[in-house]
Amino acid sequence: MNQNIELRHLRYFLAVAEELNFGRAAERLNITQPSLSRQIQNLEKELCIILFERNQRQIKLTVPGQIFLIEVEQILARFNQGIRIIHRASRGEIGQLTVGFQGSSVYDIIPISIKEFRDRFPEVEVIMQPMETSKQVIAIAENNLDIGFVIPPITDANLAVEILLQEPLVLALPDNHPLAVQAEIPITALANEPLILASRDRGCGLHEQIFDIYQRVGLRPNVVCAAREMQVMLGFVAAGIGISLLPSHVKNFQRAGVVYRVLTPDAPIAGLGITWKAENMTPVLSAFLEIVRDIANTSSLYPDSDRK
Numbered sequence: 001m002n003q004n005i006e007l008r009h010l011r012y013f014l015a016v017a018e019e020l021n022f023g024r025a026a027e028r029l030n031i032t033q034p035s036l037s038r039q040i041q042n043l044e045k046e047l048c049i050i051l052f053e054r055n056q057r058q059i060k061l062t063v064p065g066q067i068f069l070i071e072v073e074q075i076l077a078r079f080n081q082g083i084r085i086i087h088r089a090s091r092g093e094i095g096q097l098t099v100g101f102q103g104s105s106v107y108d109i110i111p112i113s114i115k116e117f118r119d120r121f122p123e124v125e126v127i128m129q130p131m132e133t134s135k136q137v138i139a140i141a142e143n144n145l146d147i148g149f150v151i152p153p154i155t156d157a158n159l160a161v162e163i164l165l166q167e168p169l170v171l172a173l174p175d176n177h178p179l180a181v182q183a184e185i186p187i188t189a190l191a192n193e194p195l196i197l198a199s200r201d202r203g204c205g206l207h208e209q210i211f212d213i214y215q216r217v218g219l220r221p222n223v224v225c226a227a228r229e230m231q232v233m234l235g236f237v238a239a240g241i242g243i244s245l246l247p248s249h250v251k252n253f254q255r256a257g258v259v260y261r262v263l264t265p266d267a268p269i270a271g272l273g274i275t276w277k278a279e280n281m282t283p284v285l286s287a288f289l290e291i292v293r294d295i296a297n298t299s300s301l302y303p304d305s306d307r308k
Contacts, residue, residue, distance in 0.1 A: 092287030100148030166271035194242035
């Protein structure tokens with residue numbers, strides 16, 4: 001029973017109940033009056049309930065019809081709300097987004113992108129997860145993270161990767177270091193210098209980049225310690241423990257006892273990327289990517305960087 005009742009029958013009933021006139025209701029629904037009468041009769045037959053009292057002068061709702069009207073109004077309101085919700089979801093206006101970022105990163109594009117997205121889509125829940133690049137790669141692959149701001153390179157072929165910003169590496173060294181008197185320093189001059197390195201990040205990020213830089217000029221890095229946080233690395237440099245190669249935005253840190261010098265002949269490049277699993281693209285993720293790309297393309301936050 002009731003298997004033949006369709007949404008249109010509820011709309012027909014609502015129109016007649018509100019107009020209490022088959023002619024006006026039919027005109028409102030853009031169907032013929034005889035057709036509307038048949039549809040209401042079919043609905044009553046399916047329900048085994050008389051919904052309207054009819055006579056030659058007027059029609060009115062029966063008591064069961066009045067109760068049914070309340071339910072129909074709620075059903076149609078809920079249905080229309082559902083339609084609005086799925087349309088908003090299809091535009092990325094509601095939902096949830098989990099974003100990973102390198103905890104030590106000072107790239108302003110990250111908080112600016114998050115703020116812009118939250119301002120534009122306030123009903124999307126944004127969850128920020130600070131974690132190393134390698135852990136972000138694993139979390140995205142296991143569907144525990146939607147997207148991550150990472151330090152390239154990323155070697156997982158199953159992930160989509162875009163480079164947002166690129167910038168030269170600079171040499172951070174103690175202000176009393178013999179090389180500090182030079183404005184530009186060749187990479188080959190770093191042979192045997194004690195190196196403070198970014199912690200190894202499972203094949204991702206700055207650690208591997210610096211090893212590649214040394215190998216390209218035939219040097220073996222003399223690593224004396226490694227640290228995850230840029231501020232900690234600068235602290236070791238200031239203490240005279242060694243030198244370090246860091247992205248040029250590190251110059252925003254005015255650390256006593258540390259000076260920054262240009263590397264030559266061609267300063268190696270570091271940068272910030274964003275990665276996600278392409279097969280997991282959603283409207284929310286697409287909207288977030290669009291905002292990040294726009295900010296990266298127009299950003300003047302890093303004058304030394306090349307925007308991609």
